[in-house]
Amino acid sequence: MWSAAYGLIALAVVAFVVHYAVLHTPDLAPVNLADQLYHAKKWLADNLSSLPRTDRRMHFAVGNNIVKVMVVNVAASGRSFPVQLPTGYKLVKSGSNLLYELYLNVTSCKPIALHGGAAATLYEIELRHSLSQLPWLEVYAAVPRNLTQYYSWLYGYYTAWGRPPAVGLDPRVGADVDAGLVDYVKAEWALVYNATSGATMLYAAAPPSALYIVVVDYPLKIPLACPPR
Numbered sequence: 001m002w003s004a005a006y007g008l009i010a011l012a013v014v015a016f017v018v019h020y021a022v023l024h025t026p027d028l029a030p031v032n033l034a035d036q037l038y039h040a041k042k043w044l045a046d047n048l049s050s051l052p053r054t055d056r057r058m059h060f061a062v063g064n065n066i067v068k069v070m071v072v073n074v075a076a077s078g079r080s081f082p083v084q085l086p087t088g089y090k091l092v093k094s095g096s097n098l099l100y101e102l103y104l105n106v107t108s109c110k111p112i113a114l115h116g117g118a119a120a121t122l123y124e125i126e127l128r129h130s131l132s133q134l135p136w137l138e139v140y141a142a143v144p145r146n147l148t149q150y151y152s153w154l155y156g157y158y159t160a161w162g163r164p165p166a167v168g169l170d171p172r173v174g175a176d177v178d179a180g181l182v183d184y185v186k187a188e189w190a191l192v193y194n195a196t197s198g199a200t201m202l203y204a205a206a207p208p209s210a211l212y213i214v215v216v217d218y219p220l221k222i223p224l225a226c227p228p229r
Helices: 004-024 032-052 059-060 147-161
Strands: 066-076 079-094 099-113 119-129 136-145 181-186 188-193 200-206 214-215 218-223
Touching: 004 079, 032 079, 032 099, 032 218, 059 066, 059 200, 066 147, 079 218, 099 218, 136 147, 136 200, 200 214
Parallel strands: none
Antiparallel strands: 066 079, 079 099, 099 119, 119 200, 136 181, 136 214, 188 200, 214 218
């Protein structure tokens, strides 16, 4: 009889502990890494054109959320004026449970012939990424419908702003908003991983007339131009 009584008491104690634990255990919110990743990239996309720019290698090496540019002179309507060509990015944005980092740097551009003999410009781009898997990318080439007209359009911004416009990057001059003066065409590309050095290179083939390419890690669109030869 006593053993039965002790058994009932033990069951009552277990039931109390389970009930107490259920009532006092906090609910753990699910971690949605996909949403955090999207919002990190969305923040960078919204702020890309306003990030600080530098044409100094040292500043680019030590900074984060910084754009490397080269300033070159172009001609329009008989006038020569400077423009900025974006050639590298160091982008960082954290979520609650992740850190999104993306490093892109154009190391060279050279003329090549594609299969079938078509001419192209091969962009060689060093790529580093913080995630365990390399991103799913798209690459487009920005091809001007009329180069003289495009540079004349840029000259208007140069005179209005009093500074060199950044090709493909500045508001109203950036990717997808080039006032109908640029067509965006898909570029052939490949990621090549070097197991010895640990480096990943992005190779993109664009038409020789392309002003720049756009690397897309949706919703982030990153314009990259060739350094002048």
